Amino acid sequence: MIPYGKQSISQQDIDAVVEVLQSDFLTQGPQVPAFEKAVADYCGAEHALAVNSATSALHLACLALGLEQGDWLWTTPITFVASANCGLYCGAQVDFVDIDPHTYNLCAQALETKLQQAEQDNRLPKVVVAVHLCGQPCDLQAIHALSQKYGFKIIEDASHAIGGKYQGEPIGNGRYSDITVFSFHPVKIITTAEGGMALTNSAELAQKMDLLRSHGITRNPELMTQKPDGPWYYQQVDLGFNYRMTELQAALGLSQMQRLDEFVARRHQLAQVYNEQLADLPITLPWQHPDSYSGLHLYVIRLQLDKIGKSHRQVFEELRTAGLGVNLHYIPVHTQPYYQNMGFRQGDFPEAEAYYSEAISIPMFHGMSAEQQKEVVNTLTQALGHGF
Numbered sequence: 001m002i003p004y005g006k007q008s009i010s011q012q013d014i015d016a017v018v019e020v021l022q023s024d025f026l027t028q029g030p031q032v033p034a035f036e037k038a039v040a041d042y043c044g045a046e047h048a049l050a051v052n053s054a055t056s057a058l059h060l061a062c063l064a065l066g067l068e069q070g071d072w073l074w075t076t077p078i079t080f081v082a083s084a085n086c087g088l089y090c091g092a093q094v095d096f097v098d099i100d101p102h103t104y105n106l107c108a109q110a111l112e113t114k115l116q117q118a119e120q121d122n123r124l125p126k127v128v129v130a131v132h133l134c135g136q137p138c139d140l141q142a143i144h145a146l147s148q149k150y151g152f153k154i155i156e157d158a159s160h161a162i163g164g165k166y167q168g169e170p171i172g173n174g175r176y177s178d179i180t181v182f183s184f185h186p187v188k189i190i191t192t193a194e195g196g197m198a199l200t201n202s203a204e205l206a207q208k209m210d211l212l213r214s215h216g217i218t219r220n221p222e223l224m225t226q227k228p229d230g231p232w233y234y235q236q237v238d239l240g241f242n243y244r245m246t247e248l249q250a251a252l253g254l255s256q257m258q259r260l261d262e263f264v265a266r267r268h269q270l271a272q273v274y275n276e277q278l279a280d281l282p283i284t285l286p287w288q289h290p291d292s293y294s295g296l297h298l299y300v301i302r303l304q305l306d307k308i309g310k311s312h313r314q315v316f317e318e319l320r321t322a323g324l325g326v327n328l329h330y331i332p333v334h335t336q337p338y339y340q341n342m343g344f345r346q347g348d349f350p351e352a353e354a355y356y357s358e359a360i361s362i363p364m365f366h367g368m369s370a371e372q373q374k375e376v377v378n379t380l381t382q383a384l385g386h387g388f
């Protein structure tokens with residue numbers, strides 16, 4: 001089976017992790033701050049906080065922005081459930097904005113229309129989570145302009161997008177958002193096994209997230225309500241969690257950062273081959289905004305079903321049977337049973353549902369060989385009824 005995504009681990013990565021295993025600190029040592037600094041410097045952000053997953057980072061981001069019961073978080077239905085669940089963790093309510101039919105990202109125009117209505121209904125969102133699907137940046141400038149007008153905060157869920165650029169600047173620099181979140185799950189662009197990071201230019205937000213990732217406990221006398229009792233003293237000043245990243249993970253991440261540009265460049269090469277070799281098939285290829293450089297976490301094709309004598313499911317199953325580890329990113333979140341129980345219905349977000357009925361993620365990863373890619377092209381060509 002040719003997987004849709006796979007990590008690339010070098011001898012240098014292995015050596016870095018082994019070195020930590022033989023060192024004094026397996027957690028709460030020097031690797032985490034070094035990894036944070038490397039990512040912050042790469043992205044041009046003031047602060048970066050490594051945590052044990054992007055899901056945790058999204059939760060901390062929402063808490064730091066003050067999201068709570070009575071508030072609304074809006075995001076796109078075409079994302080992993082974590083982009084929406086983080087709102088529910090905080091007791092807030094979640095709603096969705098339909099996608100742009102070209103980028104498959106949250107549509108800025110649909111957002112504006114929904115904001116106008118929400119203003120009349122007095123239920124404006126406190127937080128909008130903008131997900132850079134497949135690594136393609138959202139229309140951040142437009143979303144940011146709306147945030148100024150309607151007073152919401154922006155979290156970029158950049159789980160797919162580290163190494164990408166928006167208007168020539170790195171994703172993660174926070175020019176148009178309050179907090180940016182990365183995921184380092186093995187299928188993503190760089191990995192720490194499990195892991196995530198939250199970046200911000202606000203010292204206040206960084207301090208809040210730092211506190212909350214480690215139980216709400218501080219050893220900083222400036223944050224305490226009284227003078228320390230002694231050198232052993234710490235205070236719990238908020239209700240936090242254990243969302244810390246280990247030293248092993250951080251060492252792996254730090255080592256992987258050295259190959260980030262190479263990883264993304266290789267994905268662009270692979271995408272270029274697909275763009276050329278799949279051009280004549282009855283499918284819609286990924287559309288790339290000319291103003292941005294995608295992290296290219298995923299390569300999603302959409303079947304033009306009216307030109308193919310098979311169903312979406314049939315094609316998908318044929319590809320799997322033929323040894324392609326194809327996947328579908330994502331099932332619209334509002335159609336999940338948990339969200340249906342909250343009142344969402346099939347038909348609520350038609351562009352997202354249309355996308356779901358046609359989309360397939362085909363294999364693309366750093367270590368993919370030319371032969372493997374040829375096999376994907378040939379298998380697709382055969383499945384879509386265009387012999388060789």
Ligand SMILES: *Cc1c(COP(=O)(O)O)cnc(C)c1O
Nearest residue numbers: 053054055080082159183185195
């Ligand atoms: C992978 C992913 C997450 C969750 O990442 P974890 O690190 O596994 O918690 C969140 N949002 C999106 C868009 C993702 O792809």
